[in-house]
Amino acid sequence: MRANTPGRRPLWRWRSNPMRRREDVIEGWALLATWAVISVGAPLTGVVVGQAAADGLARQQVERHPATAVLVATARPGGDSVTTPDDRVSGTVRWTEPDGTRHEARTLVAPTFEAGDRIGIWTDQHHRVTPPPLTPSQAATQAAATGALVSLAVAGAAGAGCCAARAALDRRRARAWEAEWREVGPQWGRAAR
Structure with a gap:
């Protein structure tokens, strides 16, 4: 009787054997499929x-792309402003694109900004305010x-x-x-x- 060698042992499931079941x-x-995956x-x-x-x-x-916006009104915590963990509040900003079109949106700003302050923002190709890219x-x-x-x-x-x-x-x-x-x-x- 031939001894099983370690290299042949994994193939026992496919070899003909009267004890092998479906x-x-x-x-x-x-x-095999699991190891392939x-x-x-x-x-x-x-x-x-x-x-x-x-x-x-x-x-x-x-x-x-970056843009410079102007804060429309002073944003303070409370009221309809949303406050974040880093104490930023939502405020309305207005900016003009290089092609001359004007836009207005809400974004998070530091509560120290006053109406009329310039704020750096990032916008996408649809002129929405977005976080800066990574x-x-x-x-x-x-x-x-x-x-x-x-x-x-x-x-x-x-x-x-x-x-x-x-x-x-x-x-x-x-x-x-x-x-x-x-x-x-x-x-x-x-x-x-």
């Missing part, structure tokens, strides 16, 4: 998502973190799916073994008498 083959394919799919997904995030953040740097290093860090988290999530989902499949297959094997024992068990008891 659940064993399914489990083997599930394990973890080793190839998850990193590839992370790279694709990270690149998409980097492209979106780079697009923000192109689409957003710096290139912040954008690279955020894109890398997004890609890494997505990669880990895909690998974790694959691992959890494999564990769930193995648990279901173990339950099926246990039910099959119980059914076979109900058939064979009584015969063993008679042979012992």
Whole structure:
């Protein structure tokens, strides 16, 4: 009889064997698919998502531009003003685009600003007030973190799916073994008498 070598052991689920059940083959394919997803799919997904995030953040740097606005009325905490944790309050600002069009919007300002003060804001291509774009290093860090988290999530989902499949297959094997024992068990008891 030939001894099992470590290199041949993982393939036992596919080899012809009278003890092999259909659940064993399914489990083997599930394990193979899981390792393929973890080793190839998850990193590839992370790279694709990270690149998409980097492209979106780079697009923000192109689409957003600074503008100088004038505070329309002094903004104070209370009333209809919203206060943030850093004590900024919402106030109405007015600005003129380079093409001469005038715009007005609400944005967060420091409560120390008075009506008529000039405030630096950022706007997008639709003339909405937006937060400033991330710096290139912040954008690279955020894109890398997004890609890494997505990669880990895909690998974790694959691992959890494999564990769930193995648990279901173990339950099926246990039910099959119980059914076979109900058939064979009584015969063993008679042979012992």
